[in-house]
Amino acid sequence: MRIIAVLNQKGGVGKTSTSVNLGAGLARQKQRVLLLDLDPQAHLTYSLGIMAHELPRTMGAVLMGECSLMDVLTDVNGMDVVGASVALAGTEVDLAGVANRETRLRDALADVEGYDFVVMDCPPNLGLLTLNAMTAATELLVPVQPEFLALQSLGKLMATVKTIQDGWNPALRLTGVLLTRYHRQKRLNRETRQSIKDYFGSALLDTTIRDNISLAEAPSFGQDIFTYKPGSNGADDYRNLALELLRRGAP
Ligand SMILES: Nc1ncnc2c1ncn2[C@@H]1O[C@H](COP(=O)(O)OP(=O)(O)OP(=O)(O)O)[C@@H](O)[C@H]1O
Ligand SMILES: [Mg+2]
Structure with missing residues (x-):
């Protein structure tokens, strides 16, 4: 089971779009996918048309040990989803005072089986929720707007990753840095791509996600890109991302 945390403490770089559409792309390749929303903004939850306020229990209850992950699944387009709500912000505060606060998610995932991929959408900070994701993950996927x-911000992120590898999760690997909202015709985008390539080498994924209006529209319809606009550049790019991660295998 590959457990992928999609994270970058910088806001608005495409974490949620990537979590939703990578998950949906993998599901279309016959992979069994579990999506976890770890962001109190609950954007992943809403992007998939799940009404977070109607869910009896969400991610917060799992992290506080009130129920198991399997108790709070919603089935969407062939994926299992654990939704979040704004109450998760309170949970993060409560978590600070409990035992094993850094490994709550790893513990919750310990007896989960039957999935090929778990994909976790993280909030735009390096707080306790992101820390739980990094501790539970086998792999990191870092979307970057070039x-x-x-x-x-990548430098700061990698320093944090090193701390996690030195402590809670020595097996954690960086699967890839993913360029999002990429404009090939913009010189700054090409230059930033080259700088990231120089620094990360093969960890920079071959797939880039182009700027695509359909990707921005899909969440308001509560749909992943393959459901909303299967012929769009966004669908092509996220299909390629799913295929690249399958081809690369677990790092
Ligand atoms: N490739 C793309 N082309 C066009 N718009 C995009 C693309 N990827 C994401 N967007 C849009 O950009 C905005 C930010 O994307 P997204 O919510 O995925 O980022 P995020 O990193 O999850 O943000 P946050 O840090 O707030 O959680 C959203 O409105 C989204 O629809
Ligand atoms: Mg997000």
Whole structure:
């Protein structure tokens, strides 16, 4: 079971779009997928048309040990989803005071089986929820928008990853850095791509996600890109991402 945390503490770089559409892309390749929303903004949950406020229990209850992951699954387009709600922000505060606060998610995943991939959408910070994801994950996928300051936030992120590898999760691997909202015709985008390539080498994924209006529209319809616009560039790019991760195998 590959457990992938999609993270970058920088906001708006495409974490949620990547979690939703990578998950859906993998599901279309006959992979069994579990999606976890670890962000109190609950964007993944809403992007898939799940009404978070109608869910009796969400991610927060799992992290507080009130129920198991299997108790809170919603079935969407062939994927299992554990939704979040705004209450997760309170859970993060509560978590600070409990035992094993860094390994709550790993413990919750310990007896989960029957999936090929678990994909976790993280909030835009390096707080306790992201820490739980990094501790539970086998792999990291880091979406990056190729613009000014992208490299600076990557440096900080990699320092945090090193701390996790030195402590809670020595087996954690960086599967890839994924360029999102990419414009090949913009020089700054090409230059940033080259800088990231120089620094990360083969960890920079071959697939890039182009800027595509359908990707921005799909969440408002509560649909993944393959359901919303199967012929779009966005669907092509996320299909390629799913195929690349399958081809590369677990790192
Ligand atoms: N490739 C793309 N082309 C066009 N728009 C995109 C693309 N990827 C994401 N978007 C849009 O950009 C915005 C930010 O994307 P998204 O929510 O996936 O980022 P995020 O990193 O999860 O943000 P946050 O840090 O707030 O959680 C959204 O409105 C989304 O629809
Ligand atoms: Mg998000």
